[in-house]
Each structure stands twice: as C-alpha cells, then as structure tokens.
Amino acid sequence: MWAAVLKTANTFSFSINKEIEGSFTVEVLICWTCHHSNCRNYKQKELGIKKWKGNFQLKKQKEEIALSPLPGEGSSDKCFSVSPCLRFKDMASLSELQMRFWMDKAVQWGQATSPSTQQDISEHMQSLETFLQQLVHTLQTMSSTTEAMKSFPFVGQFLGRLCWNPYVTADGASRRLLLQCMWLLYSAEPQNVVEHRANVWIRDLLCHLTSEDEGSMVHALEKHAGFPPQQYYSGSLKKMVALLTTEVNINHIASAASLERCRFDSIHSLSVACIPLVTCPEVAPLIGALLKHYNLCGCSHLSEDFIKAVTKAWLSKKLVMEDEAVIALWCCSLSSLEQAVLLLLEHILSDPKVMHNLETVVTDSLLPKASALHCHIFLIVNDVFRNALISIEENLALRGLLQVFTSCFLQIRAAQRPQERLPLRSFFPHVPHNLLTPLLTAPADVPKHVWLEHLSWIGTLLEKFLSERNQEEDSRRGHRAVFETWFLLVQCGHWIDVAAKLLVSVGSEQSKPLLFLLTFYHHPTNRGHQNTQHNTVARQAWSDLRSLFLTHTLSPEQLSAVNELLCSLSANLVLCLLLNFAIFSQASTSRMTDVIQKVLTDAGVRRRAMCMLCTMHQRLKGDSALDARLTMLEDRLRTA
C-alpha cells in the first residue's frame, strides 16, 4: 500500500498506491541500519516514531516530509542507511483480541498432524502472514524485548508454537516472518533475566528448526549412519516424493482399469499437505501426479486452496511442472486457465518486443497444446480472446496473437493421431461449415497458383453469407453470426496476409474479392453505414499505391493522398497495403525507401507499421531476398 523513497538524507517522499478516503494518522518509522561490515556499532536501531497527521482525500497521493538528522552520529554517516517505513495508525496497533485469536489458533493447531488441522491452517495462511507482518512492524516500534514481553506476554509462546508447526515452517514467507520476529526479540545486550531467557529460547528455537529431537529414530539414524542433515533431508524428501508419486500414479491406473473407487483415499489430505510446498522444487513431481490423478480418477477431490496455490506458483514461475500436469490443472480449474490466458494477453499487449518471437511465446504458454487436446479449453481460451477483441478490435498485437495461436493450434492438431482428433466443427461451433474448410486450410497446403482462386472462393462464400445475414429479420442473431465469421477470419489471418500480398501483383478485375476480404477484415461492422466509403477508400488506396510503386515517376498528389488516408479511419488497411507493396513489389529499394519516408511521417503510424513489419518478418523468415528488404525497411523506420 505504501511506497516510500528516500530523496535526500533528510527528506523522503512517499506515495499511496491504493485509493483511500478520509483522514488518518500516519506513523513514520525510521530505521537506521548499519551495513558497514567493519563498523563496531553493528546494530539496527530505531530512532523513534515521527507522528505525522495527514488529511488524505480520495486519490490524494503524494507527500513529502523532512527528517531530523540522526542524533549524535550525523545523517551524513555513510555506513548507515535509512529505511523509512510508513503505516496507518490503526493497522499498526495489534489488538489484544487479535493476539488472543492467533494464540488460540496456534494452540489448536499444535504440530499440524491431522488433515483437518492442516486444512484449517491453509485457510488461515494468508491472514496469518498479514498478522505476522503486523507483529514484525509492532515489534520494530518496541524499545526493548522487556517492553515487547510486557505488551505481548504470549508472543514467545506464540512464535514457539508456530516454529514447531511444520505446516507453517514449510512455507518460505511465514518462516522468514517468524525469523524476523525472533530476531527483533533478540537482545544484543540483555539487561535483565527476561531478556537473557528470551535469547536462550530464541537460540533453542533456531536449533529446533534444523535438528531432529534427540532420542528420535531419525536423529539416531542421521547421527550413526553419518548423514549430513542437508543431504539427509533433501535425499529423504526426493525419495518420499518419488514414493508418493508412484503411489498416486499406480492408483489411478488401477482405478481406471477396474472402475473401482481408488484405493489411495488420502488424495485430498495429500493435496492439503502440499499447499505450503508448492514452491519447493523437490515436490513438483508429486503435485503433477495429484493433478493428473484428479483428471483420470474423478473419485477424489483436490483441495481448492491447493489448486489456488499451484496456479499462483506456476504463473509466477516458482513451480515448474511437466506439460501434462499444467494441462491437468486447467482441466480441473477454470479460473487457473483464465488466469493463464490473461497473463499471456497482458504479456503480449504490454511489451511490443514480444512480437519478435510471438510464436515461441504462444507455444511456451502451452495453451495451443492444451486446446488441441481438450476442446473445452480451446473454447474458453477463445472466449477470452473474443472479449478482448470486442474492446480493442483495432489492436494489431491482439490480432497477431489470435492468428499465431490458431496456427499453432492447427499445427499441433495435425500432428495428433487421427483417432485422437475431435472434428474441427466442435472447435468452431458458431461458424458456417462451408467457410471452415477453406479458411482453416493452411496456405502452404494449397498450391501457389490457385491461391487467387482459393481466396475468390472464400470471398464469394463470405459475401453470400453477409448478404443473407443482412436480410435476416432477427438482426441481433444476424450480427452475432457476422461477428463469429469475422472472428474466424481474424483467427485465420494468414489468408488475409496472402490476399494483401497478391494485391501487389493482380489486375483490377482480380483485385475485387481480395479488396473485399481486406476491407471486411479491417472493418467488420457497418458502423456509421460507412461500408461503401471503406470500399471506395480501399480501392483508391490500392490504385494510388500501385502507381506509387509501379510507375516511373513519383506523383506528389498520390503521395499526399496516401498520407491523408493513413490518418483516416482506414489507416490499418492502407498501412497493410503499403507495406505489402513496399516488400513484394518489384520497385527498386531506393523507390521503396523514398515512398516510405515520405508517407510514414506520423509517429503513431510508424509505430503501427513497425508492429506489422515485425509480424511479417516472423512469417517470412528464411527468404533471404525479402529478409534484406524487410531489415532495410525496419532500419529506415527506426531511424526516421
């Protein structure tokens, strides 16, 4: 919620990321920490709380405050750094009630041996972390351990109990918070018996975190068989995970074969036990096995918190699982699938550089693979894309993503065994069947000399379909059908690329269906009843560009006409034609750069041109002649 930045030695500013309302007191906590290793005054010292009242209205976000210099040592002392810490007043003070609630919980949890206890802890994990964070802040404000013990007499017992609870200590974040609390309670120079005892107790707790209890079998084994603890535990954990993974796997095979209730009845408890372990790399195979088991066996349940934790860890790349496990995760949790799609969308829309290796990014997202294996995943993924496209229909990156996603999906599907494939109609339930085959066929699978015919065929089918829909009485149903067909055309954008390329070389008569396809692709709606105008613009742009690239003289009128069109509603269409002429026409490179330089003057248009070129470059990789032309064009745009 807070972000604070040290501006100079004596002032810092801070901003609030969350919208808040009303007035409240802010406490500014300043910690001076010594980082210098040779410094004798090795300490983290708190120099008191500066109370500062701020009247924050909605969205009021920035303030600057002055700090008083460090008493005695001087604020210029380089071996100290300042870490300002800000917080709401009421957030800081831990109520007795809270403390008692968590103390009761810690007692009730014990050493987390039963599945129901583990379930309860997993439900409270997030709020426990928040509480521990508050505790850390509160302990920072205490001048001594004695004071802390007076304010919270149970704090020691509370922390101790949590340290004995493997479910809590298995989680990295909670473990770190516990250590922080312990360190804050540790007195550098104990002043009285309480502080002495606290120190001894903290050291004992630290021992406990790494050692077995003396007298236990494992302790004896470690000691006499001569295993270093690190080696012993990581080896044991790996073996344990392998054993349980086999167990989970064997059981789903057995239960699938016999249709009996699966014999490993601890699946749910096991998934609960794995929640704090999702980021532990050794446990990943077991997590994968549990997810796959759920999909194959159906008689067991995985804990919802487990699914959430796995999703979060996977999305943040803290958990690496095999592809099958990830797909299994999406099969059992719709929300994790949606999150994965949104992450991909966000990645592509926020970073223009992604366009350079869009195909790799899309393949790595595993979404095409999952879609080819599970029709419902394909439908859900496309629903998310559909919604995105409705709100940002002009976005080139999004269209590029849809096209690449669909072609990756088709490639993976083609590699599947025929008996495993579902019919394509189930993947595209909303579009007319006669359009499916011509559009979903990859251009590479159609001989080059019939491309024009193929596209004319698509154009005719599409025109017929559109005119039928326009005559339909139920206009909403008609609109929906048109949208779905256009959506398919966007998914199969490779044919639009072919059409644009062919337009560079065809004659006036042949250009008709191609221009129609291009216009529909860029302007699917008859918004403002401008269809006729769009058609005229497209034809106009095409003929202007033809003469710019194919005739000997460069006419200034045509240049300015194209320039104007590039700022019109049809900008993307014109830009697409322009770049295709630039790359595929026989015009000399000097003519090409000349035209490009004169036409692409607006920075926004240039940016879009770069994005389009980028996708074209990806598509045309390997063609050395075109490659050189493309590179030159890109350089020109970059330097312009």
Add this chain to the structure above:
Amino acid sequence: MEAVLQNLESSVELLAVSQTDMVTEWDGETVDRAFQWAQYCEHLHTRFLTNPSVRAALESRLRETNQLLAHTFAGHRCVTLSDLAQCRHRLLTGLLKNPATPHPVIKSLLDKFGLAEDAESDQRVDLSDLSACRSACKLLGDFTVNRKSDSGLSAGTHVHGMMLLQRVQAILSQPGNLDYATKLLNCLLEDSREGPDSLGALIAAALLSTDTTSENTAAQDFLLDWLEGHDGLLHSVCQSLPPELCTRLSQQWTKFRLAYWDSLKRSASFLEYDVSNGLWTQPCDSTVSFLTLTERVKFLWSSGSPLKDETEEWLVALKQADGDFEVKGLNEMEFFFFPFLAFLVLETMETCILSTVFPHIALRVACRDENTLSSSAVEGLHSQLSSQTHHSSSK
C-alpha cells in the same frame, strides 16, 4: 595422510573451541571459516567412510584428539567418526547453545537461515533449504503408503529404511567393513529412545525396498542376519509389525518366515485355556491375545501359494510333533482351522479334558468365510466330522 590427519585434528579443536568462552572473540568471518573447516570434515567422512584402513587412522587420531581436549576443556563432547558427517550442523548447534556466542555471530547464523529476503545464494547457504526440506519431510512422511501389501508403514518409515539400506550397502560394498556395519546397527539400537519397535519398522521397510540391485539384496541379507542375532528384538518386531507386513516379509524372505513362525509358536505357548468359560486367555497383558494370533495366521493363510501351503505344512508338522491329536470340545470359539488350534491346545492343555465338537465349529466358520479355508480343507473337515459322528454313535 599426515596432513589430512593434522587438518582433522585442527577442525576438531576448532569445534571444541566453538563451545567455550573463547568464542567471544569470533566474528562473522571467523564463523564462515569455521564452517568451511567443518565442511572439510564432512568431505573427509564421505570420502573415507568405506575405506577400512583410512577410517581406522581417522578414528585413532580422533581418539587421541578427544583425549587431549577432554583434559583441556571440562565437559568436552567427544567427536566420533560419524559425527564428522554432521560437523557443520554440530558447529551451528554448538554456537547457538553456547551462551558466550557474541551477537554479530548469532546475526550471521540467522542470515544463513535466510532472514533477509534478498540475501542471495551465497548467504542463505542451506539452512533455509534445510528447514524447508525438514518441514516438508514431516508433512509428507506421515502419509501411509496404502497399498494393501505394505500397509501400516508410513512414507517416512519407508524412506528412512531406504536411507539406512543405502548406507549399509555403501559400507558393505568395500571388503573388511562387516564389523563397522554391525556397529552402526548396534549404536542405532542403543541410541533410539523410541524403542526397538521403531528400529524394527525401519529394518522392515529396508527389507521391503523394491529398489533392489544385487548389492542391495546383500545389504538386506545383512540386516536380516543382524536381526536374527538379536533374538529379543526379532521376536518383538514380529509381534509389533502389522500382520499384512509380516506376511509380505515372510513371502519375500525365508529367514524371516522361519523367525515369524517361531515367534508365533512362542506367543501361542503363553496362552492358557480357561475351561469354565471355554476361552483362551493371556496370562498377562504383555503376551499376545488369542485373537491377534489367529489373525496373524489368517493373513499367512490368505496370502496364497506358496506361503499358504508352507504354513499349512508347518502347522501339520507341529501337530504331528505334538502327538497328532484331534482337538475337541471348545465351545463357541471362532477358530479358523483346526491344525493350528491343535498345536495351541497341545502346547498348553491336558488332552483328556477335550471332548466332542470342534470340527462343527470349524466347519461353520469355514462356511461363513469361505476365503479362509480352501475347498479341500472344507472337504477334509466334512469327512472328519462324519467319521467322528460315526465314532460317537458306535460308542
């Protein structure tokens, strides 16, 4: 070699010093160096554990150093060869438990636990990973591996058994290490305060380990021999492990099967027959009840060939050895098959008390639970019954 021994001596001295007041002089850097030396000792242990001659040299130097240190520092804890494997850990706990350890040293230890979120690889060392792995083992170790054949042992016990087997196997892979391996097991038995049963479970898990190469099988044989050498332990293991597990072990290991039979026979010999109530009773709680005993034999019986046939032969042989009497006159007791009963009875009772009806009961139980008895056994019972009826009517 002398250099290595010298280093070992210095490291052990360092470890001893870390537990004294002298540690007040230490700082973060000293601690880091000490940990490096401790790691060196761990390396020595791994490198020479299976080499009898080097091991003897290391042990003898350890003995000398310990003696010297015991003179110098009161309350010095001796460092054994296997302690060397845990040197860093011993250093850590020693420093934490030493009240003289100065504040900066404690801070540097805490940093090794990963106190600071951004402390990267170097600082966090393995203590953070160690406590994470340890907690994870605790959470997963409690799950019982539920396959019918293995039931009763937790994943933890399985894995600890595998670790033990792995170590024994490593030691036995070099000649001249038999005594050392035996010593290891003896120490385990002495030191575990959880009682001999948990060691028994550990060995059972090791014997069941399916990851068996020929070397592992040799190590498993060794464990079984050791177990045989500890008669009391073996008997207690046979009593404490669940019947499914003992059956599985009997199937896999002939030696264990003989021991298990012997143990059953021994348990049976403690039972006494209460004539007035017609019940078998235990003279004291420490012995096995009649029900438990039948349960165990039932499991052996239901395991299928060849163990079932062998058990049957064994019981028949026992019966014959005891005079081949037919047992009669036990009211309303749910016995599953009579040769076993015969041996139980003959072990403990005067045959003259017995009279008429046992085969009826056996047959009734057999009909209720057909899985318990094979069809030939049921037929056998029928014929016995008819001959008996004939016998009593002719009387």
